[in-house]
Structures are given as structure tokens and as C-alpha cells.
Amino acid sequence: MYETVMAKYKDDILRDLKELVAIESVAVPDCPIEGYPFGYQSAEAIDFMLSLGRKMGLATENSDNFACHVQLGEGKANDYVGVLAHVDVVPVGDGWATDPLVLTEQDGYLYGRGVADDKGAAMIALYCLKAMKDNGVPLKRPVRCIFGGGEEIGMDDMGHYFAKHPLPTYAFTPDADYPACNCEKGILHLQFSGRTDPAIASVQGGSAINCVADQCTVTVRCDDATAKAICDTVAKYGATAAYTSNDSGKEIRVKGVSAHAMCPEKGVNAIDSLLSALSENGLLGDSSAERFFADCLCGGLSGEKIGVDCADETSGQLTMNVGTLSCENGASTLGISTLGVDIRYPATLDSAPMIQKMTRTAALSGVEMTVTSDSKPLYVPADHPLIKTLGECYTEITGQPMKPMAMGGGTYARALGGRGVAFGPVFPDAKPSNLHMPNENLSVEELMRHAEICYRAMCRLAQLDA
Numbered sequence: 287m288y289e290t291v292m293a294k295y296k297d298d299i300l301r302d303l304k305e306l307v308a309i310e311s312v313a314v315p316d317c318p319i320e321g322y323p324f325g326y327q328s329a330e331a332i333d334f335m336l337s338l339g340r341k342m343g344l345a346t347e348n349s350d351n352f353a354c355h356v357q358l359g360e361g362k363a364n365d366y367v368g369v370l371a372h373v374d375v376v377p378v379g380d381g382w383a384t385d386p387l388v389l390t391e392q393d394g395y396l397y398g399r400g401v402a403d404d405k406g407a408a409m410i411a412l413y414c415l416k417a418m419k420d421n422g423v424p425l426k427r428p429v430r431c432i433f434g435g436g437e438e439i440g441m442d443d444m445g446h447y448f449a450k451h452p453l454p455t456y457a458f459t460p461d462a463d464y465p466a467c468n469c470e471k472g473i474l475h476l477q478f479s480g481r482t483d484p485a486i487a488s489v490q491g492g493s494a495i496n497c498v499a500d501q502c503t504v505t506v507r508c509d510d511a512t513a514k515a516i517c518d519t520v521a522k523y524g525a526t527a528a529y530t531s532n533d534s535g536k537e538i539r540v541k542g543v544s545a546h547a548m549c550p551e552k553g554v555n556a557i558d559s560l561l562s563a564l565s566e567n568g569l570l571g572d573s574s575a576e577r578f579f580a581d582c583l584c585g586g587l588s589g590e591k592i593g594v595d596c597a598d599e600t601s602g603q604l605t606m607n608v609g610t611l612s613c614e615n616g617a618s619t620l621g622i623s624t625l626g627v628d629i630r631y632p633a634t635l636d637s638a639p640m641i642q643k644m645t646r647t648a649a650l651s652g653v654e655m656t657v658t659s660d661s662k663p664l665y666v667p668a669d670h671p672l673i674k675t676l677g678e679c680y681t682e683i684t685g686q687p688m689k690p691m692a693m694g695g696g697t698y699a700r701a702l703g704g705r706g707v708a709f710g711p712v713f714p715d716a717k718p719s720n721l722h723m724p725n726e727n728l729s730v731e732e733l734m735r736h737a738e739i740c741y742r743a744m745c746r747l748a749q750l751d752a
Contacts, residue, residue: 300396311331323351344358353446356415361427378399428748441698453702472635473661476657491556494722497607500541500542506538508535527539561580582647587607594640598632600633602694631663666704671750676743
């Protein structure tokens, strides 16, 4: 049995985590409020972490509400250990068994939005810094916890932070699974826009591009029999639907199940289900955007419907997720519908040929494709001193050897120029933590076991030769 260091901080960690979870820190893209790049609530979460750091007697800095850091020790500006976590979250969504903004413990598990992604790990990192201070751990370089406020909407927070600060010498982000993830797929965010089908008066679906859409509402110009047939077809895809009548037609509301975009097969996509049902019931004309969406994107979880399915040995299969759908001026046949798509592509492959192929295919149907972001893959060799050190800490606590892995998720590690990887906090064979889904959770026991690993890793990297 390993010697515990972090157990005595458990009650304080859970107390402060409860306050952090209560902040509905959904980052707002393109927020127009000066000084609040991701909105008030993201900034509130950043300020909360800073206030805790100050109470612990640690050095703090707010980087314009994009991010902040809390630091132990002093040294050269370009030589420090970084632990990166984010305090923004995806929207709460529906289907929770508990209040998602109230940290709730049931049968040894903590429930609440952000508890696993990534507020629990953020709080652990901060308390590991406090434990290092309390225990007088010797440092060759400072250790800095960096907390971002916009990870879920593109990671511009780290772009801003590292424009003002040098990269760390060694770093990790506890925002994934154990063991260390030394390979992350590339992430493409795309928008497909085209003429709204004349049968559609309005449509709105999904909450974030990196989540499987758990809801979609459309108003269709059709009769009751057709609306009922559409609802029945939706059920074939695992979603549920119901309709009511209004002045514009039949309003059909579809409910699915959210999931992280890196594993779309774990959810039930409301947008996919609805557009497929509209197509199958003859509602969509050949030249509409919705017809292209249904034929070439919806349900093609590996990109096979638009011809970009591929895989590699390092990171596996490409995944595709339809995240958002909206219609501008949808009451007119001149309306424009826009579909947001998230693609996670293999780490050893180039995105350019995929982009070219999808652009050409969309154009043939009168649909315009725009690349809103292309986050390139990450790969750090398994024999790198960082990976070896993290592996030692993992093995000492778990008794298990560490074999680095690949994943489809995107973390702050890809902002670190090969100096950092994702590391924890979710253990292999753990109960599903429901990232980006209802009932997000994390085991109390595993959270505290992660704390022991995190503490050792921070101490060890602070003493490692550069």
C-alpha cells in the first residue's frame, strides 16, 4: 500500500469542488462584453480558483479572464512545470437524475456538470500545489497550475495565455484517461451551409459542436399523418419525437442522448434522427441543404457517407459527429441552414485531402463548407522523459504498468509544443463518467487515487533534470 499524502485534504477538496460545480461556467463564444472573453460565468470560475490560490498563500495571476495561474516557487520564466486544467464546461443539457449544478454524492460517486471534465481534476491540481507547499517539497523549477476558461469552445484560452507566457519545460493536463495519452487525433470543426428546404419553416438542434446533439426542433409544412410518420421513423434511430400544430405547420421535437464527439456511437443524435426521418418520408427536395445533410453526413459516424472514412494503427478510426443545426430566415424558401460537424481524424494522416474532398462533394449539392478550426494531432514518443516519469508515478500508485495510449479527445496538451500530454483522471475499467452527457460522475475513491498520482507527478517533474 502506498503512503497517502492527499487524503487529509479530501474534505476541503470536496467543499471547494461543490462551490466550483455550482458555477454554470459554460464558455460563451465571441462574447461581446469587454474584459469577459468567454462571458461572466467562465470568468467567475477563474476568479474562484484565483481566490483559493491566494488563500493558500500561493502566487496568482489572471490572464485577462482567458485563463489564470496559481504558482508555487520562483525561477526562470521559461523553466517551470505546468499542470493545465479547464474550469469551463459544456451546457448542462437534459436527462439528469440529480441537479447538475449541485455536487451530489451517491454510493461513492460524485455527480455534477464538470466533476469529471474538468473541475474535479482542476481542484485536485490546486490542492496538490498546496500539499507541496505544506510539505516543503524541494523544487528545481516552479510548479504552475494553469486554469483555462474556454477549453470547450476551441481552446483560444491557451492561445492567449501562451502568447503572454513561455511554454513549460514539462507539463500534463489531467483531462482524459489513465494511463498517459501520448497521441491525440486531429480535430476538424466544419460548417456546412446551403438553401433551406421549402418544407422547413424553422429548425434548431444541438447545443455544442463537440457534443452529440441531444435535441432538435423543426417546424415542417405537412399534415398530421406525415408528422406522425416522421415521429415513428425517428424512433427507429433510438430517439423520441412528438409533434404539435402551429401557424407555420407541425412542430416536431426530437430528444436524443448526448455524448462526447470523440465517441459519437455512445449517444443518440437527435439531428441525425430527424433529418434522416424527414428524408425517408419524402419531405426533402433534391436541391436542399437538408437533403445533403441527410444523405452525406447524418449517421455516417466514420465519415463513410461523404467518403472520408480512414484509420491508422496509431490512433484508430476517424469519427464524425453532427453537433448543431440552425436555420436563418427559415420561414422563407430563401433561408440558409447551417450544420456544425466535428471530425476526429487519425494522428498520422493529413487533413488537407479530406477537406478538399468534402468541399468538392458539398459544392456538387450547392452546399458551402467552411473550416472553422483544424487542431493538428499530437504525438510524444513513449521514451520521452516526461512519459517515463508519469509512468513511474502511475505504476507506484496503481501497481500496473503504463502503456501510453491514443485518443480522439482534444486537450490542452496539443497547445504545448510536444512538452506535455494528457494524464488522468479517469482510470481504466472505471464506470463510464458520462463526459458531455447527463449524470456526469467520478468516483470519490478514484478522484483521491488520482490525487496521489498527480501529487507525485508534480513533485517528480519539479525535480527532474531539464
